[in-house]
Amino acid sequence: MNIAVCVKQIPDPAAPGSIDPESKTLRRDGKLIMDDSDSFGVEMALQLVDKAGGGEVTLVSMAPNGETSGLRTALAMGATRAVLVSDPKLHGADALTTAKVLAKAIQRYPFDMVLAGTESSDGYTGTLPVQIAELLGLPSVSFAKKVSIDGAVVSVERQTEAGYDDVTCPLPAVVSVTAGVVEPRYPSFKGIMAAKSKPIETLSVADLELDSIAVAEEVQAVHDAQARQGGEIFEDDGSGFEKVVAFLEQLKLV
Amino acid sequence: MGVRTVWVLAEVTDGVVSLTTAELISQASTLGDRVECFSFNVDPSAIASTLGSYGAHKIWSVGELGGRLAGPVVAHAMASVAVNEGRPGAVLVGQTYDGRDILARLSVKWDLPVLTNVVNVTGELPDLVSEHAIFGGEKIVQAHFTHSSTGLFAIRAKSFEIRDHQAVEPEIVNVPMSEEVVADQAKITRSHVEERVGPKLDEAAVVVSGGRGLGQAENYQMIEELAKLLHGAPGASRAIVDAGWVPYAYQVGQTGKTVKPSLYLAVGISGATQHMVGMKAAKNIIAINKDKEAPIFQIADLGIVGDAHKVVPQLIDALRARG
CATH class of the missing domain: 3.40.50.1220 (TPP-binding domain)
Structure with a gap:
């Protein structure tokens, strides 16, 4: 069982985000870390390969500036190798362009399944996994909250508006997993040391033989949303609930 | 089909048209001259008058999917309709599980980018501007496509008001599921409903x-x-x-x-x-x-x-x- 996992490296979400005034896109030039939502895909891949009795987990990632620290984290968790497509041409690339790049990168190594997070924590586009599936001509199951493999079939519990569906899908397939689907492991010291010597293959757009990279949408303007004014704040001294009741009375809810 | 036509994905649960669908049709009516819906897993005649009351002129019915996930089937139906009828000026889907899957597949078929998490679309075809809330809604980003082809938008619930519209009797056309897309696809074997108590979360006061x-x-x-x-x-x-x-x-x-x-x-x-x-x-x-x-x-x-x-x-x- 060989699994490719899409990993995005993003600015630390704990740090305040900012917009580049010129390109009006999210600044991504600082230090990048592995997106938390992708750690679930990495963990899931490691567990599935383990259960299947062995195989390789290949990370695929795209970054405009050659950043690898997020990939090292995933390698330290136990992934076999990483393929990083890094090219200044990819600055401001949209989800479809990213999907084309990653689909090419995925095809460099044999795979039975592609795993990805449902959406990144910085861009939230949420279409990439299924775009990759369509590009590769594969079936897909998005929003998986439970995944198991039996032979050449993957079984998934897929979220729905009302609950969830049991879905079966022939392999190879693309599966996107939700946060919380598994508990991502912390890299061990041994893992961190081993990750230093694991291969990260760095490629340019030209290496992938992709025809064209076009920026197809642009941000016209960024403005402040209508600000919501904060109201009154009280320290609870045992009578906090009374303030709430009074507020509910005002709203005629009690 | 002209560039002044807007396609809207109609999502239906237990025979009831979703509020988001109604919101999308309402707004679509302001963006162009004609609104056409794509429906699946529902008898189109049962929802025709509802969709018509929001302003839909036509329903392309993909019919029952037999447990198949909507993404590949509905995207295939949309692409095949476009071969004969031409592409619309814009496609609006709700930011739902199936909506995103369908839009993602269509984006590859047409080699066109998507804009998702949209909270507003304004303007008139072919010049549409979308709005996106970022940083927890502190800032609003306005974006537009640099191409002049079909705009593909996934829109968050409650982005638009549902407006009264002069009732239209929509024409119904069947676009049955294609055999080529049916093979080797994911299939739903069982659906689970997680019971909730009280009113629906997204409709509660x-x-x-x-x-x-x-x-x-x-x-x-x-x-x-x-x-x-x-x-x-x-x-x-x-x-x-x-x-x-x-x-x-x-x-x-x-x-x-x-x-x-x-x-x-x-x-x-x-x-x-x-x-x-x-x-x-x-x-x-x-x-x-x-x-x-x-x-x-x-x-x-x-x-x-x-x-x-x-x-x-x-x-x-x-x-x-x-x-």
Whole structure:
């Protein structure tokens, strides 16, 4: 069982985000870390390969500036190798362009399944996994909250508006997993040391033989949303609930 | 089909057209001259008058999918209709599970980019501008496509008003599921409905949500109790859904439901940007949280800095006493 996992490296979400005034896109030039939502895909891949009795987990990632620290984290968790497509041409690339790049990168190594997070924590586009599936001509199951493999079939519990569906899908397939689907492991010291010597293959757009990279949408303007004014704040001294009741009375809810 | 036509994905649950579908058709009517819907897993004649009352001129019915996931089947139907009829000026889908899958597949078929998490679309075809909330709704980004081809948009729930429209009797055309797309696809073998008590989360006038500050899963009972007393729906932050305390159907936020109640009561929720995007449009917000620096207090009309384990039981007792 060989699994490719899409990993995005993003600015630390704990740090305040900012917009580049010129390109009006999210600044991504600082230090990048592995997106938390992708750690679930990495963990899931490691567990599935383990259960299947062995195989390789290949990370695929795209970054405009050659950043690898997020990939090292995933390698330290136990992934076999990483393929990083890094090219200044990819600055401001949209989800479809990213999907084309990653689909090419995925095809460099044999795979039975592609795993990805449902959406990144910085861009939230949420279409990439299924775009990759369509590009590769594969079936897909998005929003998986439970995944198991039996032979050449993957079984998934897929979220729905009302609950969830049991879905079966022939392999190879693309599966996107939700946060919380598994508990991502912390890299061990041994893992961190081993990750230093694991291969990260760095490629340019030209290496992938992709025809064209076009920026197809642009941000016209960024403005402040209508600000919501904060109201009154009280320290609870045992009578906090009374303030709430009074507020509910005002709203005629009690 | 002209560039002044807008396609809207019609989503139906148990025979009922979703509110988001109604919102999309309403707005689509303002963007171009003609609105056409794609429906699946429903008898189109059963929803025709409803879709027509919002302004839909035509329904392309893909019919029953026999358990197949909508993404590849509906995207294939859209692409095949476009071969004969031409592509529309824009395609609007809700930011739902199936909506995103369909849009993603269509984007590859047509080699066109998508704009998702849209909270507004304005202008008139072919010059549309979309709006996106970022940084937890603090800033609004306005974007447009640089190409002049079909605009593909996934739109968050409650982005548009549902407007009265002069009723139209939509024409129904069948576009049956194609055999070539049926082979080797994912299939639903069983559907599970996670029962919820009280009104629907995204339609309730009062929403009471709990977060990590509740301490442990058992304490979520307080939230359900409080919601019941206020005739509201219980909700949750992503943190406690990920932790498995409550089902995903309770989640409010970026990856969960968007709610717009007249009162949102947040208990033990700090107010991560991911959460705020889903509830910021509430008319009134009350927050109860131990940490006085919690971002939720910046948008709360009333904030109580205190321990949820003390304040909420007192509040429940006070409300019960009033009967």
